Amino acid sequence: MKFDVMMLPAVNATLNGIATVLLLVGRSLIRRRHVAQHRKVMITAFSVSVLFLISYLTYHGMRGGITTHFGGPGAIATIYYAMLISHVTLAACVPVLAIITMRRGLRMDVARHRKIARWTYPIWLYVSVTGVLVYFMLYQWFPSAP
Numbered sequence: 001m002k003f004d005v006m007m008l009p010a011v012n013a014t015l016n017g018i019a020t021v022l023l024l025v026g027r028s029l030i031r032r033r034h035v036a037q038h039r040k041v042m043i044t045a046f047s048v049s050v051l052f053l054i055s056y057l058t059y060h061g062m063r064g065g066i067t068t069h070f071g072g073p074g075a076i077a078t079i080y081y082a083m084l085i086s087h088v089t090l091a092a093c094v095p096v097l098a099i100i101t102m103r104r105g106l107r108m109d110v111a112r113h114r115k116i117a118r119w120t121y122p123i124w125l126y127v128s129v130t131g132v133l134v135y136f137m138l139y140q141w142f143p144s145a146p
Contacts, residue, residue, distance in 0.1 A: 008059035013135035015052035019045050020128040027121060039105065046102055049094070049124075052131075072142030080137050087130040094124050 022045035029038040070080050097120040104113035 005059060005062045008055050009135055009139050012052055012055050012059065013132050015048050015055065016128045016131035016135070019048045019052065020125065020132065022048060023121065023125050023128060042102065042105065045124075046098055049098065049128075053095070068138060069144035070138055070142060071144035072137065076137075076142060080134075080142070083130055083137075084134055087127060087134055090123050091127045091131075094120075094127050098124060 022041055026038050026041040026045060029041060070077055072080055097116065101113060101116050101120040104116065
């Protein structure tokens with residue numbers, strides 16, 4: 001089977017979708033005080049996000065840049081670009097926030113873990129969800145003309 005770099009956007013969206021589900025499950029587990037299960041799920045969410053980042057960088061490295069043209073009409077394009085700008089800006093913060101949050105959690109520094117997780121969780125969740133939406137808008141719903 002030949003590797004097709006054009007499969008990677010779908011892989012990336014799938015990884016973002018899996019991360020979204022894991023983040024929601026992890027939040028549910030900790031609310032029910034299932035710390036051990038929460039830890040496993042959040043480590044898995046972090047691992048899936050690392051796989052996403054590797055796949056994303058591979059795709060754009062092999063394509064020779066990060067520009068992909070959006071094919072949607074005016075109002076939709078405005079929504080798309082606003083979402084994309086917020087997604088990319090916050091996505092740059094997620095690795096740092098996630099590492100700090102994970103480190104504090106793994107060390108059982110609960111008070112400091114909770115403090116930063118209140119910021120990390122919604123940002124990471126937003127980035128994961130909008131990553132899937134960006135994929136659908138860019139590659140499925142409004143692809144640019146060939």
